[in-house]
Amino acid sequence: MWMGGTQGFMESNRFDFVGDPSEEVITLTCPYGDAGSILDVTGSDVRLRVLQSYPDRLHEMTPADLTREGMNPLSDWQLGDESAYAALVSEWKVLWNSIYGDRLPWESNPWVWVVKFEVVK
Numbered sequence: 001m002w003m004g005g006t007q008g009f010m011e012s013n014r015f016d017f018v019g020d021p022s023e024e025v026i027t028l029t030c031p032y033g034d035a036g037s038i039l040d041v042t043g044s045d046v047r048l049r050v051l052q053s054y055p056d057r058l059h060e061m062t063p064a065d066l067t068r069e070g071m072n073p074l075s076d077w078q079l080g081d082e083s084a085y086a087a088l089v090s091e092w093k094v095l096w097n098s099i100y101g102d103r104l105p106w107e108s109n110p111w112v113w114v115v116k117f118e119v120v121k
């Protein structure tokens with residue numbers, strides 16, 4: 001799997017990250033657990049089952065990723081419109097910086113965990 005110009009191998013919730021072939025391999029473990037792990041949502045009766053998790057760069061998010069994060073989706077006619085996508089990313093940047101800007105500003109393009117899950121009844 002290639003991510004942001006780096007190579008990585010993912011097995012369950014462990015990710016071996018190789019930035020440059022001459023560098024050592026860094027093994028990351030997702031703090032949200034393996035596929036199948038159950039997460040309790042604080043202050044709620046909702047429980048989530050982790051389906052997949054992997055690291056990715058913040059700036060690599062697609063319009064579909066932004067929609068899954070709660071941003072308003074682009075309509076079908078906007079999907080190929082670069083200015084509509086730029087506006088969506090701009091809104092996401094403002095929201096991200098309002099929450100994480102002190103320690104992980106948008107401009108630093110931090111590595112983030114992508115966690116795909118389903119709600120458990």
